[in-house]
Amino acid sequence: MSDNDFRLKGSVVTTVVLEVKTPNLEQIKLGLKEKIAQVPQFFNQAPLIIDINQCSEPVSLDLFQTLVAGCRELGLAVIGWRTSEGEIPSWRFDCELPLLPNANSRQINIKSETPAPAKDPHVVIKTVVEEREVSQPTKLITKPVRSGQQVYAPGDLVVVSQVSAGAEVLAEGNIHIYGALRGRALAGVKGDTSARIFCKNMEAELVAIAGNFMLSDALQKIIWKDAAQVLLVDEALEIASL
Amino acid sequence: MAKIIVVTSGKGGVGKTTSSAAIGTGLALKGHKTVIIDFDVGLRNLDLIMGCERRVVYDFVNVINKEATLSQALIKDKRTKDLFLLPASQTRDKDALTTEGVEAVLNELSKDFEYIVCDSPAGIEKGAQMALYFADVAIVTTNPEVSSVRDSDRILGILQSKSRRAEQGLPPIEEHLLVTRYNPDRVSEGEMLSVADVEEILAIPLLGVIPESEAVLKASNQGTPVILDGQAEAGQAYSDAVDRLLGEERPLRFTDVQKKGFFKRLLGG
Numbered sequence: 038m039s040d041n042d043f044r045l046k047g048s049v050v051t052t053v054v055l056e057v058k059t060p061n062l063e064q065i066k067l068g069l070k071e072k073i074a075q076v077p078q079f080f081n082q083a084p085l086i087i088d089i090n091q092c093s094e095p096v097s098l099d100l101f102q103t104l105v106a107g108c109r110e111l112g113l114a115v116i117g118w119r120t121s122e123g124e125i126p127s128w129r130f131d132c133e134l135p136l137l138p139n140a141n142s143r144q145i146n147i148k149s150e151t152p153a154p155a156k157d158p159h160v161v162i163k164t165v166v167e168e169r170e171v172s173q174p175t176k177l178i179t180k181p182v183r184s185g186q187q188v189y190a191p192g193d194l195v196v197v198s199q200v201s202a203g204a205e206v207l208a209e210g211n212i213h214i215y216g217a218l219r220g221r222a223l224a225g226v227k228g229d230t231s232a233r234i235f236c237k238n239m240e241a242e243l244v245a246i247a248g249n250f251m252l253s254d255a256l257q258k259i260i261w262k263d264a265a266q267v268l269l270v271d272e273a274l275e276i277a278s279l
Numbered sequence: 280m281a282k283i284i285v286v287t288s289g290k291g292g293v294g295k296t297t298s299s300a301a302i303g304t305g306l307a308l309k310g311h312k313t314v315i316i317d318f319d320v321g322l323r324n325l326d327l328i329m330g331c332e333r334r335v336v337y338d339f340v341n342v343i344n345k346e347a348t349l350s351q352a353l354i355k356d357k358r359t360k361d362l363f364l365l366p367a368s369q370t371r372d373k374d375a376l377t378t379e380g381v382e383a384v385l386n387e388l389s390k391d392f393e394y395i396v397c398d399s400p401a402g403i404e405k406g407a408q409m410a411l412y413f414a415d416v417a418i419v420t421t422n423p424e425v426s427s428v429r430d431s432d433r434i435l436g437i438l439q440s441k442s443r444r445a446e447q448g449l450p451p452i453e454e455h456l457l458v459t460r461y462n463p464d465r466v467s468e469g470e471m472l473s474v475a476d477v478e479e480i481l482a483i484p485l486l487g488v489i490p491e492s493e494a495v496l497k498a499s500n501q502g503t504p505v506i507l508d509g510q511a512e513a514g515q516a517y518s519d520a521v522d523r524l525l526g527e528e529r530p531l532r533f534t535d536v537q538k539k540g541f542f543k544r545l546l547g548g
Contacts, residue, residue: 181435183433183439185433185436186436186440201432202432202480203429203433219480
Protein backbone atom coordinates (compact mmCIF):
# COMPACT_ATOMS: atom_id res chain seq x y z
CA MET A 38 0.00 0.00 0.00
CA SER A 39 1.30 3.38 -0.90
CA ASP A 40 -1.06 5.55 1.10
CA ASN A 41 1.62 8.21 1.42
CA ASP A 42 2.28 8.55 -2.29
CA PHE A 43 -1.17 9.31 -3.60
CA ARG A 44 -4.83 9.14 -2.90
CA LEU A 45 -7.75 8.69 -5.27
CA LYS A 46 -10.80 10.76 -4.46
CA GLY A 47 -14.05 11.69 -6.06
CA SER A 48 -14.61 15.41 -6.56
CA VAL A 49 -17.29 17.73 -7.87
CA VAL A 50 -16.55 20.93 -9.79
CA THR A 51 -18.95 23.62 -10.91
CA THR A 52 -18.62 24.15 -14.64
CA VAL A 53 -20.10 26.33 -17.34
CA VAL A 54 -21.91 24.69 -20.24
CA LEU A 55 -22.01 26.35 -23.65
CA GLU A 56 -25.05 25.12 -25.53
CA VAL A 57 -24.49 25.68 -29.25
CA LYS A 58 -27.73 26.26 -31.15
CA THR A 59 -26.48 27.27 -34.63
CA PRO A 60 -23.18 26.67 -36.39
CA ASN A 61 -22.76 30.45 -36.69
CA LEU A 62 -19.30 30.74 -35.15
CA GLU A 63 -18.76 34.47 -35.57
CA GLN A 64 -22.01 35.30 -33.82
CA ILE A 65 -21.28 32.90 -31.00
CA LYS A 66 -17.88 34.41 -30.43
CA LEU A 67 -19.27 37.93 -30.39
CA GLY A 68 -22.04 36.98 -27.96
CA LEU A 69 -19.63 35.19 -25.67
CA LYS A 70 -17.29 38.14 -25.61
CA GLU A 71 -20.12 40.36 -24.49
CA LYS A 72 -21.21 37.95 -21.75
CA ILE A 73 -17.67 37.65 -20.48
CA ALA A 74 -17.28 41.41 -20.36
CA GLN A 75 -20.16 41.56 -17.86
CA VAL A 76 -18.50 39.30 -15.27
CA PRO A 77 -14.90 38.82 -16.38
CA GLN A 78 -13.71 37.30 -13.05
CA PHE A 79 -16.30 34.60 -13.26
CA PHE A 80 -15.31 33.48 -16.74
CA ASN A 81 -11.54 33.77 -16.36
CA GLN A 82 -10.23 30.23 -16.91
CA ALA A 83 -13.68 28.87 -16.03
CA PRO A 84 -14.05 25.17 -16.85
CA LEU A 85 -16.30 24.95 -19.88
CA ILE A 86 -18.25 22.12 -21.44
CA ILE A 87 -19.41 22.56 -25.05
CA ASP A 88 -22.83 21.01 -25.67
CA ILE A 89 -23.63 20.47 -29.35
CA ASN A 90 -26.80 18.51 -28.69
CA GLN A 91 -29.16 21.32 -29.64
CA CYS A 92 -27.28 22.58 -32.70
CA SER A 93 -29.57 23.03 -35.70
CA GLU A 94 -27.05 21.39 -38.08
CA PRO A 95 -24.54 18.58 -37.58
CA VAL A 96 -21.26 19.89 -36.26
CA SER A 97 -18.13 18.96 -38.23
CA LEU A 98 -14.77 18.35 -36.61
CA ASP A 99 -13.43 21.47 -38.28
CA LEU A 100 -16.18 23.64 -36.88
CA PHE A 101 -15.85 22.07 -33.44
CA GLN A 102 -12.10 22.66 -33.30
CA THR A 103 -12.52 26.27 -34.39
CA LEU A 104 -15.08 26.73 -31.64
CA VAL A 105 -12.74 25.24 -29.05
CA ALA A 106 -9.92 27.48 -30.19
CA GLY A 107 -12.22 30.50 -30.06
CA CYS A 108 -13.31 29.69 -26.51
CA ARG A 109 -9.71 29.31 -25.39
CA GLU A 110 -8.88 32.64 -26.96
CA LEU A 111 -11.56 34.20 -24.77
CA GLY A 112 -9.91 32.74 -21.65
CA LEU A 113 -12.23 29.80 -21.10
CA ALA A 114 -10.81 26.38 -20.15
CA VAL A 115 -12.57 23.83 -22.33
CA ILE A 116 -12.60 20.53 -20.42
CA GLY A 117 -14.89 18.43 -22.59
CA TRP A 118 -17.99 18.25 -24.70
CA ARG A 119 -21.39 16.67 -24.77
CA THR A 120 -23.97 15.55 -27.22
CA SER A 121 -27.02 13.32 -27.14
CA GLU A 122 -26.23 9.63 -26.93
CA GLY A 123 -27.83 8.80 -30.25
CA GLU A 124 -25.92 11.39 -32.26
CA ILE A 125 -22.29 10.84 -31.43
CA PRO A 126 -20.25 12.16 -34.40
CA SER A 127 -17.67 10.02 -36.17
CA TRP A 128 -14.86 12.36 -35.14
CA ARG A 129 -15.46 11.58 -31.50
CA PHE A 130 -11.91 10.36 -30.89
CA ASP A 131 -10.18 12.85 -33.19
CA CYS A 132 -11.09 16.00 -31.29
CA GLU A 133 -8.76 15.15 -28.38
CA LEU A 134 -11.32 16.21 -25.80
CA PRO A 135 -13.34 13.87 -23.61
CA LEU A 136 -16.99 13.26 -24.43
CA LEU A 137 -18.78 13.77 -21.11
CA PRO A 138 -22.01 12.08 -20.08
CA ASN A 139 -25.18 14.13 -19.92
CA ALA A 140 -26.10 14.93 -16.35
CA ASN A 141 -29.61 15.29 -15.06
CA SER A 142 -28.67 18.54 -13.54
CA ARG A 143 -30.47 21.50 -12.19
CA GLN A 144 -30.09 24.64 -14.22
CA ILE A 145 -29.48 28.05 -12.85
CA ASN A 146 -29.50 31.05 -15.11
CA ILE A 147 -27.05 33.71 -14.16
CA LYS A 148 -28.66 37.03 -13.61
CA SER A 149 -26.43 39.82 -14.74
CA GLU A 150 -26.72 43.28 -13.23
CA THR A 151 -27.49 44.86 -16.54
CA PRO A 152 -30.36 43.30 -18.44
CA ALA A 153 -29.12 40.56 -20.71
CA PRO A 154 -28.63 41.68 -24.27
CA ALA A 155 -31.44 40.29 -26.31
CA LYS A 156 -29.78 40.75 -29.64
CA ASP A 157 -27.90 37.47 -29.65
CA PRO A 158 -30.28 34.55 -29.52
CA HIS A 159 -27.66 31.99 -30.52
CA VAL A 160 -25.76 31.60 -27.30
CA VAL A 161 -27.20 30.64 -23.96
CA ILE A 162 -24.84 30.38 -21.08
CA LYS A 163 -25.87 28.39 -18.07
CA THR A 164 -23.97 27.33 -15.05
CA VAL A 165 -24.77 23.82 -14.21
CA VAL A 166 -24.40 22.89 -10.62
CA GLU A 167 -23.03 19.41 -10.80
CA GLU A 168 -22.89 18.98 -7.08
CA ARG A 169 -25.58 16.49 -6.33
CA GLU A 170 -25.74 15.71 -2.65
CA VAL A 171 -27.92 12.68 -2.66
CA SER A 172 -28.77 12.04 0.96
CA GLN A 173 -28.63 8.36 1.82
CA PRO A 174 -31.18 7.03 4.28
CA THR A 175 -29.87 6.18 7.72
CA LYS A 176 -29.44 2.48 8.39
CA LEU A 177 -30.89 1.31 11.69
CA ILE A 178 -29.77 -1.88 13.44
CA THR A 179 -31.76 -2.93 16.50
CA LYS A 180 -30.07 -6.25 17.32
CA PRO A 181 -26.53 -6.82 18.56
CA VAL A 182 -23.93 -6.93 15.81
CA ARG A 183 -22.23 -10.23 16.67
CA SER A 184 -18.65 -11.36 16.30
CA GLY A 185 -17.90 -12.10 12.65
CA GLN A 186 -20.74 -9.96 11.34
CA GLN A 187 -20.20 -6.90 9.21
CA VAL A 188 -22.65 -4.06 8.67
CA TYR A 189 -22.21 -1.45 5.94
CA ALA A 190 -24.25 1.73 5.64
CA PRO A 191 -24.03 3.98 2.57
CA GLY A 192 -25.13 6.89 4.77
CA ASP A 193 -25.28 7.13 8.54
CA LEU A 194 -25.48 4.05 10.74
CA VAL A 195 -27.40 3.82 14.01
CA VAL A 196 -27.01 0.72 16.19
CA VAL A 197 -29.48 0.61 19.08
CA SER A 198 -27.60 -2.28 20.64
CA GLN A 199 -24.06 -3.43 21.06
CA VAL A 200 -21.27 -4.16 18.60
CA SER A 201 -19.47 -7.28 19.84
CA ALA A 202 -15.76 -7.94 19.78
CA GLY A 203 -14.82 -9.27 16.36
CA ALA A 204 -17.72 -7.49 14.65
CA GLU A 205 -17.26 -4.63 12.18
CA VAL A 206 -19.52 -1.68 11.42
CA LEU A 207 -18.78 0.63 8.48
CA ALA A 208 -20.53 3.75 7.26
CA GLU A 209 -19.91 6.39 4.64
CA GLY A 210 -21.35 8.86 7.14
CA ASN A 211 -21.52 8.93 10.93
CA ILE A 212 -21.87 5.95 13.25
CA HIS A 213 -24.00 6.08 16.39
CA ILE A 214 -23.89 3.14 18.81
CA TYR A 215 -26.30 3.23 21.73
CA GLY A 216 -24.63 0.33 23.48
CA ALA A 217 -21.12 -0.98 24.00
CA LEU A 218 -18.72 -0.76 21.08
CA ARG A 219 -16.37 -3.72 21.49
CA GLY A 220 -15.62 -4.41 17.84
CA ARG A 221 -14.44 -2.19 15.01
CA ALA A 222 -16.15 0.97 13.82
CA LEU A 223 -15.12 2.78 10.64
CA ALA A 224 -16.90 6.01 9.74
CA GLY A 225 -16.44 8.10 6.59
CA VAL A 226 -15.11 5.10 4.68
CA LYS A 227 -15.45 6.96 1.36
CA GLY A 228 -13.30 9.80 2.59
CA ASP A 229 -15.74 12.01 4.49
CA THR A 230 -13.43 13.62 7.03
CA SER A 231 -16.31 15.28 8.85
CA ALA A 232 -17.82 11.92 9.84
CA ARG A 233 -17.85 10.99 13.51
CA ILE A 234 -18.38 7.95 15.71
CA PHE A 235 -20.55 8.24 18.81
CA CYS A 236 -20.90 5.44 21.33
CA LYS A 237 -22.32 4.97 24.78
CA ASN A 238 -19.58 2.67 25.96
CA MET A 239 -16.16 2.79 24.32
CA GLU A 240 -14.39 -0.58 24.38
CA ALA A 241 -13.49 -0.69 20.69
CA GLU A 242 -10.84 -2.85 19.05
CA LEU A 243 -10.41 -0.16 16.42
CA VAL A 244 -12.01 3.13 15.43
CA ALA A 245 -11.35 4.89 12.13
CA ILE A 246 -12.52 8.00 10.32
CA ALA A 247 -11.71 8.42 6.62
CA GLY A 248 -8.85 5.94 6.92
CA ASN A 249 -7.28 7.39 10.07
CA PHE A 250 -7.46 4.73 12.73
CA MET A 251 -6.70 4.11 16.39
CA LEU A 252 -6.41 0.77 18.20
CA SER A 253 -7.72 -0.23 21.62
CA ASP A 254 -4.31 0.17 23.28
CA ALA A 255 -4.32 3.86 22.48
CA LEU A 256 -8.02 4.25 23.23
CA GLN A 257 -7.62 2.78 26.70
CA LYS A 258 -5.32 5.62 27.64
CA ILE A 259 -7.89 8.23 26.63
CA ILE A 260 -11.47 7.06 27.24
CA TRP A 261 -12.44 3.52 28.13
CA LYS A 262 -15.78 2.01 29.10
CA ASP A 263 -17.39 5.40 28.91
CA ALA A 264 -19.40 7.48 26.47
CA ALA A 265 -17.19 8.92 23.75
CA GLN A 266 -17.12 10.47 20.32
CA VAL A 267 -14.40 10.14 17.73
CA LEU A 268 -13.72 12.93 15.27
CA LEU A 269 -11.02 14.01 12.89
CA VAL A 270 -9.18 17.26 13.58
CA ASP A 271 -6.40 18.20 11.14
CA GLU A 272 -5.99 14.63 9.93
CA ALA A 273 -5.59 13.35 13.50
CA LEU A 274 -8.15 11.38 15.44
CA GLU A 275 -9.49 12.99 18.56
CA ILE A 276 -11.40 11.08 21.22
CA ALA A 277 -13.69 13.28 23.26
CA SER A 278 -16.06 12.46 26.07
CA LEU A 279 -19.76 12.86 25.51
CA MET B 280 -45.33 -29.84 15.84
CA ALA B 281 -42.26 -30.58 17.86
CA LYS B 282 -40.06 -27.84 19.23
CA ILE B 283 -36.54 -28.12 17.83
CA ILE B 284 -33.86 -27.15 20.33
CA VAL B 285 -30.23 -26.81 19.29
CA VAL B 286 -27.49 -27.01 21.91
CA THR B 287 -24.58 -25.12 20.41
CA SER B 288 -21.49 -23.12 21.39
CA GLY B 289 -18.98 -22.57 18.62
CA LYS B 290 -16.11 -23.67 20.81
CA GLY B 291 -15.45 -27.32 21.56
CA GLY B 292 -15.25 -28.96 24.97
CA VAL B 293 -17.57 -26.54 26.75
CA GLY B 294 -20.23 -29.12 27.58
CA LYS B 295 -22.64 -29.27 24.62
CA THR B 296 -23.08 -33.03 24.68
CA THR B 297 -23.32 -33.18 28.48
CA SER B 298 -25.92 -30.40 28.35
CA SER B 299 -27.85 -32.03 25.47
CA ALA B 300 -28.05 -35.30 27.40
CA ALA B 301 -29.06 -33.56 30.64
CA ILE B 302 -31.66 -31.26 29.10
CA GLY B 303 -33.13 -33.98 26.86
CA THR B 304 -33.41 -36.28 29.86
CA GLY B 305 -34.85 -33.47 31.97
CA LEU B 306 -37.58 -32.79 29.40
CA ALA B 307 -38.46 -36.49 29.25
CA LEU B 308 -38.55 -36.69 33.06
CA LYS B 309 -41.15 -33.92 32.94
CA GLY B 310 -43.30 -36.14 30.74
CA HIS B 311 -42.46 -34.66 27.34
CA LYS B 312 -41.63 -37.16 24.62
CA THR B 313 -38.11 -36.19 23.59
CA VAL B 314 -35.49 -37.31 21.10
CA ILE B 315 -31.85 -36.23 21.19
CA ILE B 316 -30.01 -36.22 17.85
CA ASP B 317 -26.23 -36.41 17.71
CA PHE B 318 -25.15 -34.11 14.85
CA ASP B 319 -21.44 -34.71 15.50
CA VAL B 320 -21.02 -37.09 12.57
CA GLY B 321 -17.62 -38.74 12.72
CA LEU B 322 -17.08 -37.92 16.42
CA ARG B 323 -19.96 -39.77 18.00
CA ASN B 324 -20.10 -39.09 21.75
CA LEU B 325 -23.70 -38.70 22.83
CA ASP B 326 -24.28 -42.47 22.95
CA LEU B 327 -21.41 -42.77 25.46
CA ILE B 328 -22.77 -40.01 27.71
CA MET B 329 -26.21 -41.64 27.55
CA GLY B 330 -24.77 -45.09 28.20
CA CYS B 331 -26.20 -46.78 25.14
CA GLU B 332 -23.11 -47.16 22.94
CA ARG B 333 -23.53 -50.92 22.71
CA ARG B 334 -27.03 -50.61 21.32
CA VAL B 335 -26.15 -48.52 18.24
CA VAL B 336 -26.98 -50.46 15.06
CA TYR B 337 -28.17 -47.87 12.55
CA ASP B 338 -27.47 -44.15 12.76
CA PHE B 339 -28.60 -40.68 11.60
CA VAL B 340 -26.72 -40.89 8.28
CA ASN B 341 -28.28 -44.31 7.51
CA VAL B 342 -31.71 -42.73 7.95
CA ILE B 343 -30.79 -39.73 5.76
CA ASN B 344 -29.55 -42.10 3.05
CA LYS B 345 -32.68 -44.25 3.48
CA GLU B 346 -30.59 -47.28 4.37
CA ALA B 347 -32.62 -47.67 7.55
CA THR B 348 -35.95 -46.45 8.86
CA LEU B 349 -36.23 -44.05 11.78
CA SER B 350 -37.72 -46.70 14.03
CA GLN B 351 -34.74 -48.95 13.33
CA ALA B 352 -32.23 -46.23 14.19
CA LEU B 353 -33.92 -44.68 17.24
CA ILE B 354 -32.65 -46.03 20.55
CA LYS B 355 -35.08 -46.00 23.45
CA ASP B 356 -33.51 -44.98 26.73
CA LYS B 357 -33.70 -47.70 29.36
CA ARG B 358 -33.81 -45.45 32.41
CA THR B 359 -36.07 -42.64 31.31
CA LYS B 360 -39.50 -43.10 29.79
CA ASP B 361 -40.30 -40.95 26.74
CA LEU B 362 -36.61 -40.49 25.87
CA PHE B 363 -35.01 -41.55 22.59
CA LEU B 364 -31.63 -41.10 20.97
CA LEU B 365 -30.67 -40.86 17.31
CA PRO B 366 -26.93 -41.55 17.22
CA ALA B 367 -24.42 -40.05 14.78
CA SER B 368 -22.41 -42.11 12.35
CA GLN B 369 -18.82 -42.68 13.45
CA THR B 370 -17.53 -43.71 10.03
CA ARG B 371 -18.76 -40.76 7.95
CA ASP B 372 -18.08 -37.04 7.92
CA LYS B 373 -20.28 -33.94 8.05
CA ASP B 374 -20.77 -33.91 4.26
CA ALA B 375 -23.16 -36.82 4.73
CA LEU B 376 -25.62 -34.30 6.22
CA THR B 377 -27.79 -32.70 3.54
CA THR B 378 -30.36 -29.99 4.17
CA GLU B 379 -33.11 -32.03 2.50
CA GLY B 380 -32.13 -35.21 4.35
CA VAL B 381 -32.02 -33.50 7.75
CA GLU B 382 -35.31 -31.76 7.06
CA ALA B 383 -37.01 -35.02 6.11
CA VAL B 384 -35.81 -36.72 9.32
CA LEU B 385 -36.85 -33.76 11.49
CA ASN B 386 -40.28 -33.64 9.83
CA GLU B 387 -40.85 -37.31 10.52
CA LEU B 388 -39.70 -36.99 14.14
CA SER B 389 -41.96 -33.94 14.58
CA LYS B 390 -45.00 -36.17 14.17
CA ASP B 391 -44.19 -38.28 17.22
CA PHE B 392 -42.13 -36.10 19.53
CA GLU B 393 -42.71 -32.94 21.54
CA TYR B 394 -39.04 -31.92 21.74
CA ILE B 395 -36.15 -32.59 19.39
CA VAL B 396 -32.80 -31.76 20.98
CA CYS B 397 -29.99 -31.31 18.44
CA ASP B 398 -26.52 -31.82 19.88
CA SER B 399 -24.34 -29.61 17.66
CA PRO B 400 -20.71 -30.33 16.84
CA ALA B 401 -18.12 -27.66 17.63
CA GLY B 402 -17.14 -25.10 15.04
CA ILE B 403 -19.17 -22.99 12.66
CA GLU B 404 -18.92 -25.21 9.60
CA LYS B 405 -21.41 -27.48 7.93
CA GLY B 406 -22.13 -29.80 10.86
CA ALA B 407 -22.85 -26.96 13.25
CA GLN B 408 -24.87 -25.08 10.62
CA MET B 409 -26.97 -28.17 9.89
CA ALA B 410 -27.66 -28.66 13.60
CA LEU B 411 -28.93 -25.11 14.06
CA TYR B 412 -30.59 -24.55 10.66
CA PHE B 413 -34.07 -25.84 11.56
CA ALA B 414 -34.01 -24.80 15.23
CA ASP B 415 -36.80 -22.95 17.04
CA VAL B 416 -34.82 -22.57 20.25
CA ALA B 417 -31.06 -22.29 20.78
CA ILE B 418 -29.25 -23.05 24.01
CA VAL B 419 -25.88 -21.37 23.72
CA THR B 420 -23.46 -23.20 26.00
CA THR B 421 -20.63 -21.03 27.25
CA ASN B 422 -17.75 -21.43 29.68
CA PRO B 423 -16.90 -18.33 31.70
CA GLU B 424 -13.75 -17.49 29.76
CA VAL B 425 -13.12 -15.02 26.95
CA SER B 426 -12.53 -17.36 24.00
CA SER B 427 -15.66 -19.38 24.70
CA VAL B 428 -17.71 -16.20 25.07
CA ARG B 429 -16.45 -14.82 21.78
CA ASP B 430 -17.18 -18.07 19.94
CA SER B 431 -20.68 -18.06 21.40
CA ASP B 432 -21.12 -14.53 20.13
CA ARG B 433 -20.12 -15.75 16.67
CA ILE B 434 -22.65 -18.60 16.83
CA LEU B 435 -25.36 -16.11 17.87
CA GLY B 436 -24.59 -14.16 14.70
CA ILE B 437 -24.96 -17.33 12.63
CA LEU B 438 -28.25 -18.17 14.36
CA GLN B 439 -29.52 -14.76 13.29
CA SER B 440 -28.29 -14.94 9.71
CA LYS B 441 -27.98 -18.53 8.50
CA SER B 442 -30.88 -20.35 10.13
CA ARG B 443 -34.09 -21.28 8.33
CA ARG B 444 -36.02 -18.78 10.44
CA ALA B 445 -33.62 -15.99 9.41
CA GLU B 446 -33.59 -16.95 5.74
CA GLN B 447 -37.37 -17.18 5.50
CA GLY B 448 -38.02 -14.05 7.56
CA LEU B 449 -39.84 -15.98 10.30
CA PRO B 450 -39.71 -14.90 13.96
CA PRO B 451 -36.10 -15.32 15.13
CA ILE B 452 -34.76 -18.30 17.05
CA GLU B 453 -35.37 -18.04 20.80
CA GLU B 454 -31.91 -17.70 22.36
CA HIS B 455 -30.89 -18.90 25.82
CA LEU B 456 -27.58 -18.67 27.61
CA LEU B 457 -26.31 -21.66 29.56
CA VAL B 458 -23.11 -21.01 31.49
CA THR B 459 -21.32 -24.27 32.28
CA ARG B 460 -18.26 -25.21 34.36
CA TYR B 461 -18.84 -22.22 36.61
CA ASN B 462 -16.60 -21.93 39.63
CA PRO B 463 -17.65 -19.14 42.04
CA ASP B 464 -14.36 -19.37 43.97
CA ARG B 465 -12.33 -18.68 40.86
CA VAL B 466 -14.69 -15.90 39.84
CA SER B 467 -14.18 -14.17 43.18
CA GLU B 468 -10.43 -14.42 42.68
CA GLY B 469 -10.76 -12.82 39.25
CA GLU B 470 -9.59 -15.92 37.38
CA MET B 471 -12.92 -16.46 35.66
CA LEU B 472 -15.57 -14.23 34.12
CA SER B 473 -18.66 -13.78 36.28
CA VAL B 474 -22.16 -14.67 35.10
CA ALA B 475 -22.87 -10.93 34.92
CA ASP B 476 -19.85 -10.40 32.64
CA VAL B 477 -20.95 -13.17 30.27
CA GLU B 478 -24.54 -11.92 30.24
CA GLU B 479 -23.37 -8.39 29.49
CA ILE B 480 -21.19 -9.44 26.57
CA LEU B 481 -23.68 -11.83 24.97
CA ALA B 482 -26.84 -9.88 25.83
CA ILE B 483 -29.22 -12.86 25.78
CA PRO B 484 -31.41 -14.17 28.62
CA LEU B 485 -29.83 -16.59 31.09
CA LEU B 486 -31.25 -20.12 31.20
CA GLY B 487 -28.98 -21.51 33.86
CA VAL B 488 -25.57 -21.72 35.47
CA ILE B 489 -24.05 -25.19 35.89
CA PRO B 490 -21.31 -25.29 38.53
CA GLU B 491 -18.04 -27.03 37.75
CA SER B 492 -18.39 -30.39 39.38
CA GLU B 493 -16.66 -33.73 39.62
CA ALA B 494 -20.10 -35.28 39.34
CA VAL B 495 -20.22 -34.29 35.67
CA LEU B 496 -17.08 -36.23 34.79
CA LYS B 497 -18.21 -39.19 36.88
CA ALA B 498 -21.62 -39.19 35.22
CA SER B 499 -20.06 -39.02 31.73
CA ASN B 500 -17.80 -41.96 32.41
CA GLN B 501 -20.68 -43.99 33.81
CA GLY B 502 -22.92 -43.13 30.89
CA THR B 503 -25.58 -41.55 33.09
CA PRO B 504 -26.82 -38.02 32.31
CA VAL B 505 -25.81 -35.87 35.28
CA ILE B 506 -29.36 -34.59 35.71
CA LEU B 507 -30.28 -38.03 37.12
CA ASP B 508 -27.84 -37.39 40.00
CA GLY B 509 -30.17 -35.50 42.32
CA GLN B 510 -27.44 -35.15 44.92
CA ALA B 511 -25.01 -33.29 42.68
CA GLU B 512 -25.22 -29.52 42.38
CA ALA B 513 -24.70 -29.80 38.62
CA GLY B 514 -27.67 -32.18 38.35
CA GLN B 515 -29.88 -29.81 40.34
CA ALA B 516 -28.71 -26.85 38.27
CA TYR B 517 -29.69 -28.70 35.05
CA SER B 518 -33.12 -29.47 36.56
CA ASP B 519 -33.58 -25.76 37.26
CA ALA B 520 -32.55 -24.94 33.68
CA VAL B 521 -35.09 -27.41 32.25
CA ASP B 522 -37.81 -25.89 34.45
CA ARG B 523 -36.92 -22.42 33.16
CA LEU B 524 -36.94 -23.70 29.58
CA LEU B 525 -40.51 -24.87 30.21
CA GLY B 526 -41.43 -21.40 31.40
CA GLU B 527 -41.21 -21.83 35.16
CA GLU B 528 -39.35 -19.43 37.45
CA ARG B 529 -36.44 -20.78 39.48
CA PRO B 530 -33.99 -18.77 41.59
CA LEU B 531 -30.35 -18.97 40.53
CA ARG B 532 -28.36 -21.41 42.67
CA PHE B 533 -24.70 -22.36 43.11
CA THR B 534 -23.35 -19.05 41.83
CA ASP B 535 -22.08 -17.69 45.15
CA VAL B 536 -18.94 -18.62 47.02
CA GLN B 537 -19.73 -21.27 49.62
CA LYS B 538 -18.70 -20.21 53.11
CA LYS B 539 -16.50 -22.89 54.56
CA GLY B 540 -17.68 -24.26 57.85
CA PHE B 541 -15.56 -24.40 60.98
CA PHE B 542 -14.51 -28.02 60.49
CA LYS B 543 -13.77 -27.57 56.82
CA ARG B 544 -11.51 -24.65 57.59
CA LEU B 545 -9.88 -26.56 60.41
CA LEU B 546 -9.28 -29.60 58.25
CA GLY B 547 -8.27 -27.50 55.28
CA GLY B 548 -11.10 -28.77 53.06
